[in-house]
Amino acid sequence: MTLLQHRIPPCMINGAWKVVVVGAGGTGSALLPNLARLHHAMLELGHPGGIDCTVYDDDTVSxxxxxxxxxxxxxxGGYKALLLVNRLNVLMGTRWVAVPRKLDAxxxxHADLVIGCVDTRAARKAILSASGQGGGAYYLDCGNETDRGQVxxxxxxxxxxxxxxHVGDLFPDLVDPAGDKEDTAPSCSMADALRKQSLVINQAIGVQAFNLLWTFYRTGALPYSGVFVNLATGRTNPLxxxxxxxxxxxxxxxVPRPSKKESSKQRKSPRSRTGAAQATAV
Structure with missing residues (x-):
């Protein structure tokens, strides 16, 4: 196993995190209050700007x-993005921005971090396209099905x-719109919706995303780059x-592979072997 080392970029230490959240539904509404808590904690710990967040979602509450x-x-009847952002701004003193429309591919x-809380492959593809054009740094995908998902x-x-x-590199099918289901009609009742999806899955995914970002900030490094959640088995597995x-x-x-000569030197020197097992990415 060749574990890498990934440290937080200097721009996210020395200035406010410019974060864009796409999707304010199940997972988005679970994650955003935690994102506001992270913002507050960062400021309390001396971060110069915390989180500057913009939220996209064109859907209204049913x-x-x-x-x-x-x-x-x-x-x-109200727009999800507006309701959540306005509520957090009042409660937490933030000045976040709501955009009640879809993100256009x-x-x-332009963001340090784009967080996708969407439920279609087409939406994921649009996020990656828009983020790539803006020269974005990170994409945090928060996806789920009935009782399982990934961060x-x-x-x-x-x-x-x-x-x-990113998620498209590891799971190309998750950014292929051809895999989206044709039936996207809303559930007729809450009971119907609960038969299709666990009441807990959005919160579970939101907590894992929150923990990953908190760890990244608090320690300055990533211990892992993702988590797979399965509520049916009660298991979580890190990536x-x-x-x-x-x-x-x-x-x-x-990652460049060492030559045979370099490999021979590494076998002779424990210090060299340790150094070769680490790579730093920023």
Missing amino acids: ETNVGRQGFYPADV AEAV ILGEIRQPHPGRLP ALDPAAWARFGYVDQ
């Missing part, structure tokens, strides 16, 4: 969303040694910072 998502009966999104933090920038693969682990999903890391 009666079936109440109880399953972070909304209340009085919210029905053709626009350039994967990857880099959007061009391939380089030690680059973190190691390991090119061999990524290769099992079909992604080949572009």
Whole structure:
């Protein structure tokens, strides 16, 4: 196993994190309050700017969303993005921005971190396209099905040694719109919706994303780059910072391999062997 070392970029230490969240539904409404807590904690720990967040979502609250998502009966009919952002701004003193429309794949999104809380492959593809055009640094995918899902933090920038693969690198089918289901009609009732999806899965995914970002900030490094959650079995499995682990999903890391001569020297020197087992990416 060749574990890599990935440290937080200087720009995210010395200035506010410019974060874009796409999707304010089930997972988005679970994650955003935690993102506001992270912002507050960062400021308390001396970070110069915390989090500057923009939220995209064109959907409005329906009666079936109440109880399953972070909304209340009085919210029905209102835009999800506006409701959540305005509420957090009042409660936490933030100045976040809500954009009550879909993110356009053709626009350039300039951000340190883009978080996708979407439920279609087309939306994921649009996020990666817009983030790539804006020269974004990281994409954190928060996806789920009935009772399982994944949280994967990857880099959007061009391939380089030690680059973190994003969800599209590891699971190309998750960014292929051809795989989206044709039936996207909303559930007729909350009971119907609960038969299709666990009441807990959005919160579980939101907590894992929150923990990953908190760890990244608090320690300055990533212990892993993703988590797979399965509520049916009660298990969570991390995605190691390991090119061999990524290769099992079909992604080949572009880390230069040592020559036979270099390998021979590494076998003779324990210090060299330790150094060769680490790579730093920023």
